[in-house]
Amino acid sequence: MDVRILALVCLIFWACESLPERILEVRFPKACWIYPDTVWGSLTVVNPPLCKALELRIELEETYPWRNLYLLLWLEAPDGFRERSRLEVVFSDTLGRWYASNRKFQTFILPKASFASRGRYRIGILPYIRSDTVNGIRRIALYAHPCREE
Numbered sequence: 063m064d065v066r067i068l069a070l071v072c073l074i075f076w077a078c079e080s081l082p083e084r085i086l087e088v089r090f091p092k093a094c095w096i097y098p099d100t101v102w103g104s105l106t107v108v109n110p111p112l113c114k115a116l117e118l119r120i121e122l123e124e125t126y127p128w129r130n131l132y133l134l135l136w137l138e139a140p141d142g143f144r145e146r147s148r149l150e151v152v153f154s155d156t157l158g159r160w161y162a163s164n165r166k167f168q169t170f171i172l173p174k175a176s177f178a179s180r181g182r183y184r185i186g187i188l189p190y191i192r193s194d195t196v197n198g199i200r201r202i203a204l205y206a207h208p209c210r211e212e
Contacts, residue, residue: 113209126198140181
């Protein structure tokens, strides 16, 4: 097969792949996330049931002091029911080798989140640590991808 045709086919598949939906994105002006500032975003479900893979992206400064970060994740359903869960995001191994390039970390926190009701879901994230401020965080974002079939 001609290399140009193969490149064109790859480009078409890449362009047709659905882009993730941004649920929330916050840039911290002084790279400082102050507790209890919860960052909120929303996801609207038109045709339930809906399955989404939630991807968390965090950009860190060189001055970020820890190898991990504990977060509290809030999920508020359209009927007002709130559910929360605590999660740990690990940025480096015990020897200090970072799992991300340029301190831009991304991971799927909920690979198959199910949204069963029609309406607007609110999703919030806040730091869950013993300090009032988390220094060294430049940006945090949450994206929703379509669930992949297995």
